[in-house]
Amino acid sequence: MIAATIGMAVGQNSDVTAEAADVVAMENSLKKVDEFMHISRRMHSIALQSAIGGMALSLVGMMFAATGYLSPVSGAICQEVIDVLAVLNALRAAFPPKVISDMAEPT
Numbered sequence: 001m002i003a004a005t006i007g008m009a010v011g012q013n014s015d016v017t018a019e020a021a022d023v024v025a026m027e028n029s030l031k032k033v034d035e036f037m038h039i040s041r042r043m044h045s046i047a048l049q050s051a052i053g054g055m056a057l058s059l060v061g062m063m064f065a066a067t068g069y070l071s072p073v074s075g076a077i078c079q080e081v082i083d084v085l086a087v088l089n090a091l092r093a094a095f096p097p098k099v100i101s102d103m104a105e106p107t
Contacts, residue, residue, distance in 0.1 A: 008033065038100050046093045054086035 009021035011028045018024045025032035058079065065075045 035100050042097055043093055050086045050090040057082045
């Protein structure tokens, strides 16, 4: 498994910590850590879907082209359609998810 180290500054303590951190949570709440984890997992999943899906569709298109079922022009058009589908899938990241936190809301 691959792991990454992310620096996080919580609150508005100083400019130095904000500059050194990769993520700055302006609220003094650990709920933001949970939200950041949800966002990062979702972004990672969407990026993998777009990349692997685009490559898989491109390989299928190449197989059709190699067997003579696709002319060069129709192959180029198919590749453009595949690229547009991958970009549209990646645009899902712009919309907020239904669930952003596992933590219960305080009552």
